[in-house]
Amino acid sequence: MTDTEKQHDLVVRGLTREFPSGTGTLSILRGIDMTLDRGEAVAVTGPSGSGKSTFLYVVGVLDEPTGGSVEILGTDPFGLDRKGQAAFRNEHVGFVFQDHHLLPQCTVLENVLLPTLPGPGAGPEQVDRAKGLLDQVGLSERLEHRPAELSGGERQRVAVCRALVNEPELLLADEPTGNLDQDTAEVVGSLLLDLAKAHGTLLICVTHSLELANRFPKRVDLQEGTFVEVLTTAAQGSPAAAESGGE
Numbered sequence: 001m002t003d004t005e006k007q008h009d010l011v012v013r014g015l016t017r018e019f020p021s022g023t024g025t026l027s028i029l030r031g032i033d034m035t036l037d038r039g040e041a042v043a044v045t046g047p048s049g050s051g052k053s054t055f056l057y058v059v060g061v062l063d064e065p066t067g068g069s070v071e072i073l074g075t076d077p078f079g080l081d082r083k084g085q086a087a088f089r090n091e092h093v094g095f096v097f098q099d100h101h102l103l104p105q106c107t108v109l110e111n112v113l114l115p116t117l118p119g120p121g122a123g124p125e126q127v128d129r130a131k132g133l134l135d136q137v138g139l140s141e142r143l144e145h146r147p148a149e150l151s152g153g154e155r156q157r158v159a160v161c162r163a164l165v166n167e168p169e170l171l172l173a174d175e176p177t178g179n180l181d182q183d184t185a186e187v188v189g190s191l192l193l194d195l196a197k198a199h200g201t202l203l204i205c206v207t208h209s210l211e212l213a214n215r216f217p218k219r220v221d222l223q224e225g226t227f228v229e230v231l232t233t234a235a236q237g238s239p240a241a242a243e244s245g246g247e
């Protein structure tokens with residue numbers, strides 16, 4: 001690794017992930033490279049089954065790579081034991097899943113506080129932060145509601161707050177707007193981009209929505225196991241991008 005690479009907050013080099021299958025080996029990720037710094041956001045697109053979730057899970061230290069290297073904030077998380085990995089994940093990584101994964105029996109506030117439990121627990125500071133985030137997404141009147149009492153977009157906003165409650169440096173979102181109508185998807189997309197920018201977070205967002213992807217300054221398309229860079233309208237700074245990005 002060169003000195004220039006060391007300066008990046010996220011460095012992925014030659015990442016591979018294979019899965020054994022009945023008929024041999026499935027080579028899903030075949031040498032992925034990515035560098036990202038805090039405050040930067042990238043959209044990952046690609047056909048269904050191309051390995052987008054696989055990539056996100058590896059970068060989120062929820063799955064181990066077959067080869068290559070991942071360095072997050074100067075640490076190789078795969079050099080840690082399982083307990084160390086869990087602690088690292090909890091401290092540095094926030095995950096927004098497509099189907100939100102909220103606990104139905106818990107209130108909105110309790111759901112947002114869940115990631116604080118393995119750490120110092122939900123003290124006044126954590127509760128304040130959770131309430132502050134929920135306020136930012138317009139849900140301060142819904143703290144005691146259960147997920148079933150919320151709309152899809154509201155649930156997804158709760159999931160975004162939960163991913164941010166430990167103030168992770170790395171925020172990973174797996175098709176966070178996949179189950180939402182277009183307007184709600186736009187709100188959740190803006191929320192991710194705005195919060196990531198405000199908190200100086202590294203944001204990687206998998207999406208099949210070209211509309212959402214085009215609002216990111218950077219987009220990579222997963223094709224046959226490697227990333228191909230695609231110029232987004234936001235990056236081009238075209239008038240069309242400015243119009244649709246300003247909503």
Ligand code: ADP
Pocket residue numbers: 019020026028046047048049050051052053054055
């Ligand atoms: P995407 O998110 O782009 O739709 P995935 O990353 O979920 O794609 O999956 C990519 C490919 O890897 C699929 O063919 C899937 O079946 C395969 N795959 C994912 N996880 C596993 C696993 N644990 N074991 C075997 N194959 C897997």
Ligand code: MG
Pocket residue numbers: 052053054174
């Ligand atoms: Mg997926």
